Amino acid sequence: MTLSLFDHDAPHGEASRLVAFSGNRLDRRSEHRTESELGDALKDKATRYFAITQGRLAMRVDGAAPQGLLEADDIAAMQPQHADAVLIGWDANNAARIALPVGVAAEDLPTPFKAIDSRSVYRQALLDEETLGAFAQGTSLVTWALANRFCGACGAAMAPEAGGYRRRCTACPHVVFPRTDPVAIMLTVDEVGDRCLLGRSPHFPPGMFSCLAGFIEPGETMEDAVRRETLEESGITVGRVRYHASQPWPMPHSLMIGVYAEARSLTIARDTAELEDCRWFDRAETEAMLANVLGEDKASAPPPGAIAHRLMRDWLDWRR
Amino acid sequence: MTLSLFDHDAPHGEASRLVAFSGNRLDRRSEHRTESELGDALKDKATRYFAITQGRLAMRVDGAAPQGLLEADDIAAMQPQHADAVLIGWDANNAARIALPVGVAAEDLPTPFKAIDSRSVYRQALLDEETLGAFAQGTSLVTWALANRFCGACGAAMAPEAGGYRRRCTACPHVVFPRTDPVAIMLTVDEVGDRCLLGRSPHFPPGMFSCLAGFIEPGETMEDAVRRETLEESGITVGRVRYHASQPWPMPHSLMIGVYAEARSLTIARDTAELEDCRWFDRAETEAMLANVLGEDKASAPPPGAIAHRLMRDWLDWRR
Numbered sequence: 324m325t326l327s328l329f330d331h332d333a334p335h336g337e338a339s340r341l342v343a344f345s346g347n348r349l350d351r352r353s354e355h356r357t358e359s360e361l362g363d364a365l366k367d368k369a370t371r372y373f374a375i376t377q378g379r380l381a382m383r384v385d386g387a388a389p390q391g392l393l394e395a396d397d398i399a400a401m402q403p404q405h406a407d408a409v410l411i412g413w414d415a416n417n418a419a420r421i422a423l424p425v426g427v428a429a430e431d432l433p434t435p436f437k438a439i440d441s442r443s444v445y446r447q448a449l450l451d452e453e454t455l456g457a458f459a460q461g462t463s464l465v466t467w468a469l470a471n472r473f474c475g476a477c478g479a480a481m482a483p484e485a486g487g488y489r490r491r492c493t494a495c496p497h498v499v500f501p502r503t504d505p506v507a508i509m510l511t512v513d514e515v516g517d518r519c520l521l522g523r524s525p526h527f528p529p530g531m532f533s534c535l536a537g538f539i540e541p542g543e544t545m546e547d548a549v550r551r552e553t554l555e556e557s558g559i560t561v562g563r564v565r566y567h568a569s570q571p572w573p574m575p576h577s578l579m580i581g582v583y584a585e586a587r588s589l590t591i592a593r594d595t596a597e598l599e600d601c602r603w604f605d606r607a608e609t610e611a612m613l614a615n616v617l618g619e620d621k622a623s624a625p626p627p628g629a630i631a632h633r634l635m636r637d638w639l640d641w642r643r
Numbered sequence: 644m645t646l647s648l649f650d651h652d653a654p655h656g657e658a659s660r661l662v663a664f665s666g667n668r669l670d671r672r673s674e675h676r677t678e679s680e681l682g683d684a685l686k687d688k689a690t691r692y693f694a695i696t697q698g699r700l701a702m703r704v705d706g707a708a709p710q711g712l713l714e715a716d717d718i719a720a721m722q723p724q725h726a727d728a729v730l731i732g733w734d735a736n737n738a739a740r741i742a743l744p745v746g747v748a749a750e751d752l753p754t755p756f757k758a759i760d761s762r763s764v765y766r767q768a769l770l771d772e773e774t775l776g777a778f779a780q781g782t783s784l785v786t787w788a789l790a791n792r793f794c795g796a797c798g799a800a801m802a803p804e805a806g807g808y809r810r811r812c813t814a815c816p817h818v819v820f821p822r823t824d825p826v827a828i829m830l831t832v833d834e835v836g837d838r839c840l841l842g843r844s845p846h847f848p849p850g851m852f853s854c855l856a857g858f859i860e861p862g863e864t865m866e867d868a869v870r871r872e873t874l875e876e877s878g879i880t881v882g883r884v885r886y887h888a889s890q891p892w893p894m895p896h897s898l899m900i901g902v903y904a905e906a907r908s909l910t911i912a913r914d915t916a917e918l919e920d921c922r923w924f925d926r927a928e929t930e931a932m933l934a935n936v937l938g939e940d941k942a943s944a945p946p947p948g949a950i951a952h953r954l955m956r957d958w959l960d961w962r963r
Contacts, residue, residue, distance in 0.1 A: 327834055328961060329883040329905045331651075336883065339864040347862050354875055354914070411862075460862025467861070470817065473798035475791040480798075497790065503861050505825045505898050514647055541787070541823050541896045542667050542731075542780025544659040545889040555674055563649040563656065566886035569865040576861045578825050580900075585649045597674070641648060 334640040338568035338581075343445050343628025345570060347456025349412030349420055356485035361410045364419035364486075365395075373411075373422040373461040374398045376438050377429045378575075380458065382449065385435035391450045391458055392420075393436075400433050402426030407472070409464040410486030411457065422461025424469060441574050446626060456571070463576035464488075467502050475499075504577045507548045508536035510634040511559055511584040519609060519638060520557060520586065522593070522601040530623050532600070532612065534631040539580070549584050557601050558592025561585060567637065570630040581630040583638065609635055654960040658888035658901075663765050663948025665890060667776025669732030669740055676805035681730045684739035684806075685715075693731075693742040693781040694718045696758050697749045698895075700778065702769065705755035711770045711778055712740075713756075720753050722746030727792070729784040730806030731777065742781025744789060761894050766946060776891070783896035784808075787822050795819075824897045827868045828856035830954040831879055831904040839929060839958060840877060840906065842913070842921040850943050852920070852932065854951040859900070869904050877921050878912025881905060887957065890950040901950040903958065929955055 339345055364370045371392040374381040381401060383390040408423035429438035441462055444450060450458060464487065471490050474481050479494030491498045511520040521532035537552035539545055546564040553561045563585040570579040593601040604612065604622075612624040613635055625631045659665055684690045691712040694701040701721060703710040728743035749758035761782055764770060770778060784807065791810050794801050799814035811818045831840040831854075841852035857872035859865055866884040873881045883905040890899040913921040924932065924942075932944040933955055945951045 327905075328832060328903050328958070329834075329885050331885070337866055339866045342864075344862070345864045345867070347867070351860065351871070353860065354917070456862060460860070463861030469796065470819075471795040473793060473795050475793050475795050475801075476789065478793035478798045478800075481795075499790075500824075500858070501861050502822060503825055503859055504820075505823055512648060514649075538820070539823055539898055540671065540673065540780070541783035541821050542664070542776060542891045542893065544662075544665045544891060545898065545900070546657055546659045547665070547667070551671070565649050565651070571862045571864060573862065578859055578865065580865070583648050585647075594674070638648070 332642045333567065334637050334642070338633055338637060339570065342568060342570040342630050342633055344456055344459040344573065346452030347460055347571070348453050349414060349457050349460070351412040353488055356488060358484065361408065361421070361486040364410055364421055365405065365408070367419060368395070369416070369418040370395065371418065371420055372398055373420070373458055374401055374403065374425045375422065375462055375465045376401070376425050376427060376432065378466065379429050379438035379440045380444055380462065381425060381432055381436050382439050383435055384437045389439070389449050391444070391454055397436070398425060401436070407465070407468045407483070408487055409461065409468055410488070411461050411464060420457055420461065422465050424465050445628065459571045459573040463503070463571070463573045464501055466575040471499050502576055505539040505545070506536055506572070506577045506579050507539050507545055507552060507582065508534050508579050508630055508634070509549045509553060509564070509582050509584040510534050510631070510638055511553055511557070511561060511586050512638060513586045513589060513603060516589070516603065518603040518605050519635065520559060520601070521604055522556065522598040524597065525599045530621060531625065532602070532604070532622055533625050533629070534634055536579070545580055549582055553584055556594045556597055558590065559586050560588040562587045568630055568633055579630045581634050583634070606639060609639060652962045653887065654957050654962070658953055658957060659890065662888060662890040662950050662953055664776055664779040664893065666772030667780055668773050669734060669777050669780070671732040673808055676808060678804065681728065681741070681806040684730055684741055685725065685728070687739060688715070689736070689738040690715065691738065691740055692718055693740070693778055694721055694723065694745045695742065695782055695785045696721070696745050696747060696752065698786065699749050699758035699760045700764055700782065701745060701752055701756050702759050703755055704757045709759070709769050711764070711774055717756070718745060720747070721756070727785070727788045727803070728807055729781065729788055730808070731781050731784060740777055740781065742785050744785050765948065779891045779893040783823070783893045784821055786895040791819050822896055825859040825865070826856055826892070826897045826899050827859050827865055827872060827902065828854050828899050828950055828954070829869045829873060829884070829902050829904040830854050830951070830958055831873055831877070831881060831906050832958065833906045833909060833923060836909070836923065838923040838925050839955065840879060840921070841924055842876065842918040844917065845919045850941060851945065852922070852924070852942055853945050853949070854954055856899070865900055869902055873904055876914045876917055878910065879906050880908040882907045888950055888953055899950045901954050903954070926959060929959060
């Protein structure tokens with residue numbers, strides 16, 4: 324049998340399909356935007372909105388399930404900031420989706436709306452996977468738009484173009500495009516001892532351990548970032564690196580790149596400023612952690628939608 | 644024989660080691676910067692500089708080979724802008740490396756210096772791989788620093804911290820970190836016809852074809868970006884996606900993520916605004932293109948350091 328370039332021994336065809344925030348199916352048409360589309364969408368009754376206040380999503384909470392996609396009438400009383408609105412795409416029925424900041428503070432939203440932070444929207448599964456994916460895009464772009472109201476090169480006002488997908492300085496030639504920050508997140512594996520390396524950040528929920536992670540810096544490969552971050556945080560030397568999955572992560576606008584990293588040393592020298600614990604866990608311990616998601620008294624893993632959970636689960640399930 | 648998680652059938656252990664700009668070996672210490680290190684490095688005679696004017700590297704051109712790393716005395720007459728200097732790391736001898744913008748225009752550099760654009764530095768192999776990798780980091784950070792002299796949230800001045808690795812607004816709570824833009828670059832393969840898909844952008848050198856590519860957007864997985872970009876640019880539907888290599892790309896500060904993409908359709912519908920040609924090439928044609936790098940009269944491939952070249956070469960050499 325001839326193996327295809329695309330065959331591999333991972334437990335899933337595409338692990339990136341199994342993580343939270345990956346279900347976005349909007350047609351972005353980001354390459355072919357006209358300057359009238361955002362205005363047209365704002366006038367269209369079929370358009371639906373993600374309204375963001377102080378980084379949180381305004382949700383309607385009077386129905387059986389909270390609603391994250393609002394209508395124009397819903398946001399009219401929230402001081403919608405149309406100047407920083409972003410047309411994020413169109414659904415299968417050609418109805419537009421707009422993400423925009425609103426001026427009413429989170430605690431002052433009118434009834435029946437409530438502002439929910441992105442992490443809670445995700446952890447509490449308040450949106451279906453497709454809407455959650457579109458929300459990831461929308462909130463990332465609103466955060467970016469508000470961080471680019473003025474030109475970083477000269478300080479003058481920026482003006483949005485292409486439905487908010489580009490911002491151009493009103494005084495100098497500077498143009499900015501949406502920002503996505505690549506982050507390497509790695510399950511480092513000791514194949515001889517059949518163990519994986521996990522750490523605890525001080526801001527994690529009690530008992531939770533997860534994969535080490537860090538931003539990929541300018542001027543380094545993804546693999547070198549994995550080796551650098553693992554060494555800095557745990558003192559462990561990494562050899563080979565194997566890509567596994569990616570995940571959009573809208574807090575505020577990252578791309579998680581999930582990999583397996585091969586340990587070449589075993590003695591942990593933890594970065595005490597970054598981690599309050601860092602340990603090797605064997606397969607039985609890792610299984611127990613995945614089962615004990617967010618348990619309070621025992622070690623636990625991040626929830627199933629997290630790419631760290633995916634890396635741990637798929638390591639256990641790998642064909643050997 | 645038990646296969647390791649890290650074994651695979653690619654022709655190289657780590658293809659990311661074989662692309663240009665990947666040789667950076669500086670110790671960044673970016674997690675543990677003190678506020679005095681940049682000032683200390685500026686006083687140290689052993690420190691070496693990448694001096695950037697109008698996006699180009701000031702190189703000393705009076706020796707046998709052009710020099711990209713300059714001494715403090717070299718840059719003294721170039722109006723060094725210390726306020727936007729970035730301490731990028733330390734070499735194996737603990738000598739610091741600083742990248743900084745200089746005020747003298749490219750055409751006015753004093754003898755024996757000449758300003759060379761990043762693409763020419765790379766194409767003409769003017770720096771060894773390790774220095775070229777450090778230059779990728781340095782020029783990316785200088786571009787980012789100059790694009791963040793003012794706060795995007797409020798328009799006030801930003802002040803550098805941590806040796807230039809962070810910029811904080813002097814008037815509001817906004818803080819910015821170095822920017823790296825992930826780009827998906829894909830060799831789309833028709834496994835049945837044993838062909839690969841390449842395109843020609845209007846700004847390519849005459850005869851050159853390369854992989855399709857595009858920025859990964861907020862709110863999408865890397866794999867979805869590959870499928871979206873391939874469909875937008877060529878009309879080809881992509882199924883499976885396999886990661887192959889990554890490459891820092893300092894024009895201006897991208898991370899190229901190189902993958903193989905499995906074609907699920909064959910009829911090309913080219914985006915005429917983006918591409919002036921897009922075609923399937925068989926193995927013999929691809930071999931000829933790789934051999935005819937930058938040839939003028941026949942189809943040619945990007946040069947060996949390009950990740951597109953790597954993807955083409957490794958597709959041909961894959962164990963089958």
